[in-house]
Amino acid sequence: MGVNTYTYESTTTISPTRLFKALVLDFDNLVPKLLSQHVKNNETIEGDGGVGSIKQMNFVEGGPIKYLKHKIHVIDDKNLETKYSLIEGDILGEKLESITYDIKFEANDNGGCVYKTTTEYHTKGDHVVSEEEHNVGRRENHEYFQGCRSIPSRESFCLRLNIDEKESGLHVRNYACT
Template identity: 30%
Template sequence: MDAYCIYQEFIIAASRDRAFRAMITHVNDIMPTLQPHIIESMSFICGDGGPGSIRQTIFTQASGLADGGPIQHRVDVCDPENYVHQQTMIRGGVLFPMMHSVIYKVTYEDLGHDRCICKVATEYHPKEGTGLSDIHTGKTTNLSFYQNIIEYIVNDPEAYV
């Protein structure tokens, strides 16, 4: 079956340093705080956030995302000097049984004057019988997570300085 790649870009009214810190380095702390109705916890169950580390996300029952169990992502690349992060979904969640793999690559480009572009490439490798509507659901969920963090750091100029 073919792979599908979805590209998304966000202009963020914050420096790429702040965006990377909030959306990558400190995401385990910020997401359960910003979305307690969806995310019960996020933590590294193996490693310290560098390549090879495993991050586990546990969703609340009320979110409707808990049925597939906790999601685990393996960090493939974490390069704060070049503002690049890549991870692969390796287990769990409602989407995983329909996929061979899902790879997320996030880069941040400086626009100057406390602005940056966040570029997200999500590569879906679906199993036979998986429809585009399933992929769209995954894309929409990821988009809401990014939007919440962006809104938070834009509204609080002291956050993650």
């Protein structure tokens, strides 16, 4: 098994605290509402939803993906960081054991956020995930979620996702706007 690592940064005008809350803490509730044409629901399979939990995102019937199963490693609301692994699902195919995402939300000078993602592809055998393959997946995620511009939160405020078009935006935990 090999590990191929890629990093990605993007900026947004949304504060890191608001973005972390929407894309990490409220993700399970928001994504099925935001992407109801693609995502059926999110459910906690094992644990309480926090660190160590196994979560499953179920997609609507007829699409190319049936489900994605993730293991949560870190949810740090003080340092605005999350880490989780895709451990099961159609995306892994025959060449990948898992994909681990380490995502950090940091303040920038304009009151917005720098969103930093480190992606580790844990491969089967001697397969190497090329930068081109990584970028194709990142672009597909961006196109898939490009329509996501507003997300209602539990407090019913509207978070506007002002995506930086230069670098094609955000990567929402569990495959969102990259």
